[in-house]
Amino acid sequence: MKGFETIKGMFVVLDRFFNGEITDIALTNSLLALKPGKQYVALTEKACKKIKVFDEQKINENDREKLKQESEENRSKGIALADEICRKYRRDGRFFDEILETY
Numbered sequence: 001m002k003g004f005e006t007i008k009g010m011f012v013v014l015d016r017f018f019n020g021e022i023t024d025i026a027l028t029n030s031l032l033a034l035k036p037g038k039q040y041v042a043l044t045e046k047a048c049k050k051i052k053v054f055d056e057q058k059i060n061e062n063d064r065e066k067l068k069q070e071s072e073e074n075r076s077k078g079i080a081l082a083d084e085i086c087r088k089y090r091r092d093g094r095f096f097d098e099i100l101e102t103y
Contacts, residue, residue, distance in 0.1 A: 009034050009078030013086075018096055022086045025093030030082040 010031060017027040042048045059067070 009075065009082060012079055013082050016086070020095050020097055023089060023093030023095055024099065026086040026089040028093075029089055030085045033081055033085055034078055 013022070013027060013030045013034070016022045017024070022030075042051055
């Protein structure tokens with residue numbers, strides 16, 4: 001679940017950058033802190049057909065609720081970390097619209 005939470009944290013930070021709330025330096029440092037690792041996406045039907053499930057585990061409702069809670073805690077921690085980094089670098093770097101103006 002931690003990897004999934006990292007992805008959600010990445011989207012929050014990317015949204016903040018594209019909405020002009022944080023600079024490129026804050027974005028870069030936030031993404032580095034979230035340690036996203038490698039991400040893979042199957043975009044085509046052919047790619048999806050090649051995916052193999054190596055393990056499958058059934059979980060009961062109690063375990064499912066615990067995992068959901070842990071997931072939300074991890075998400076909150078990731079966003080708090082990103083917020084802290086964004087405050088630290090709020091005056092460093094350029095905003096998205098400033099980057100676009102140079103092209």
